[in-house]
Amino acid sequence: MAKVKYYYDPDTLSYRKIKVRKRDKFKNTIIGLLSVLLTAFFGFIVFSQFLTSPKERTQKRELENLKLHYELLSKRLQESSEILADLQERDNYIYRTYFEANPIPEEQRKAGFGGVNRYKNLEGFDNSGMIKNVTKNLDILSKQMVVQSKSLDEIVELAKEKEKMLASIPAIQPVKNEDLKRMASGFGMRLHPILKSWRMHNGMDFTSPTGTPIFASGNGEVTIATRSSTFGNVVYIDHGYGYETIYAHMSKIVAKKRQKVKRGDLIGYVGNTGRSAAPHLHYEVHKNKRPLNPIYYYYGDLTPEEFLAMQKASQQLGQSYD
Known part of the structure; x- marks a missing residue:
C-alpha cells in the first residue's frame, strides 16, 4: 500500500x-x-579490479614462478662465476707459476663477443631485459669455461713434461755409496796423475773396485758407447733438456748406442781403461755443452750429512785419477 x-x-x-x-x-x-x-x-x-579470471591467475602464478627461478638461476650463475674466478687465479698464480708457464692474459679470459647484436631475437617481449641479461651471463660464463678448460689441458701436458724432465735430470750417484772406497777427486783445477800438470778437472772421480756396477743417473738415450784413448771405455747419455752425462774408464760397457735407459739402469762396470791411474769412475755432468759440478746433482740419494761430507772432500786440492 x-x-x-x-x-x-x-x-x-x-x-x-x-x-x-x-x-x-x-x-x-x-x-x-x-x-x-x-x-x-x-x-x-x-x-x-579485484577479480581475475582463472587464466589470468594461472599467468600470474607462472610469472611469479619465472621470477623466482630467474633469481635462483642468477644466484647460481654468480656462485659459478666466483668458483671459476678462484680457479682462474690458481691457474695463473699457482699452477702456471710452478710449471714456469706464462699466465693467460686477462683480456683473453674476459674478451667479449663483439659484432652484431647477438640478443636481438630476444627483444620485444614483456621480460626481454631479464631474458637478455641471463642469456648474456650464461654466454660469458660458457666462454670463460672453454678458455679455462683449454688451460687445464695445457697444465696436464706441462705436468707430464715436468715429470718427464724431473726423471731425466741427473739426480743420483752413478756408483752406490756402499760400493765406494772414497770420492777421490772433485770438480776444479787438479794435478793430472800422468801429465803432471794442473788442468781443469770437469767431473768427479769415484774410486771403487774393478767390476763395481755403474748406473745411469737419469732417463735418457745412449749416444756414445765406445773406447777412446783418454776415457777408455766410455758411455755418453743424452738426457734431453740440455743435460748430458759421461761415464769413463769402464772395465766393461753394458749399454748399447741408441739404447733408451732409465735412472738406475746398469750401463757398465768400474775399470782402469784409458788414461787412468787406478780403478775408478770418472763422471761428468754437462748442461748446454758446458761442464757443471756433479756434486749438485746427487739430491736423489744423498742425505744432507752425506752431501756436506762429499762437498768437503771434493774441495780438497790434489791429484786427480785421470
Missing part, C-alpha cells in the same frame, strides 16, 4: 493530500532506475 503524503495549507488552515501526477511518477521511476544502474555499473568496474 502506497504511503499517502500531506501538506499544510495556510489559507484554509488545514492539511491537504499531495496529489502526484502520473508524469512525475514516471519521471521519478526512471530516475530511480538510472541511479540503480549507474551505481551497479560503477560498482562492477571498481570490484572487477
Whole structure:
C-alpha cells in the first residue's frame, strides 16, 4: 500500500493530500532506475579490479614462478662465476707459476663477443631485459669455461713434461755409496796423475773396485758407447733438456748406442781403461755443452750429512785419477 503524503495549507488552515501526477511518477521511476544502474555499473568496474579470471591467475602464478627461478638461476650463475674466478687465479698464480708457464692474459679470459647484436631475437617481449641479461651471463660464463678448460689441458701436458724432465735430470750417484772406497777427486783445477800438470778437472772421480756396477743417473738415450784413448771405455747419455752425462774408464760397457735407459739402469762396470791411474769412475755432468759440478746433482740419494761430507772432500786440492 502506497504511503499517502500531506501538506499544510495556510489559507484554509488545514492539511491537504499531495496529489502526484502520473508524469512525475514516471519521471521519478526512471530516475530511480538510472541511479540503480549507474551505481551497479560503477560498482562492477571498481570490484572487477579485484577479480581475475582463472587464466589470468594461472599467468600470474607462472610469472611469479619465472621470477623466482630467474633469481635462483642468477644466484647460481654468480656462485659459478666466483668458483671459476678462484680457479682462474690458481691457474695463473699457482699452477702456471710452478710449471714456469706464462699466465693467460686477462683480456683473453674476459674478451667479449663483439659484432652484431647477438640478443636481438630476444627483444620485444614483456621480460626481454631479464631474458637478455641471463642469456648474456650464461654466454660469458660458457666462454670463460672453454678458455679455462683449454688451460687445464695445457697444465696436464706441462705436468707430464715436468715429470718427464724431473726423471731425466741427473739426480743420483752413478756408483752406490756402499760400493765406494772414497770420492777421490772433485770438480776444479787438479794435478793430472800422468801429465803432471794442473788442468781443469770437469767431473768427479769415484774410486771403487774393478767390476763395481755403474748406473745411469737419469732417463735418457745412449749416444756414445765406445773406447777412446783418454776415457777408455766410455758411455755418453743424452738426457734431453740440455743435460748430458759421461761415464769413463769402464772395465766393461753394458749399454748399447741408441739404447733408451732409465735412472738406475746398469750401463757398465768400474775399470782402469784409458788414461787412468787406478780403478775408478770418472763422471761428468754437462748442461748446454758446458761442464757443471756433479756434486749438485746427487739430491736423489744423498742425505744432507752425506752431501756436506762429499762437498768437503771434493774441495780438497790434489791429484786427480785421470
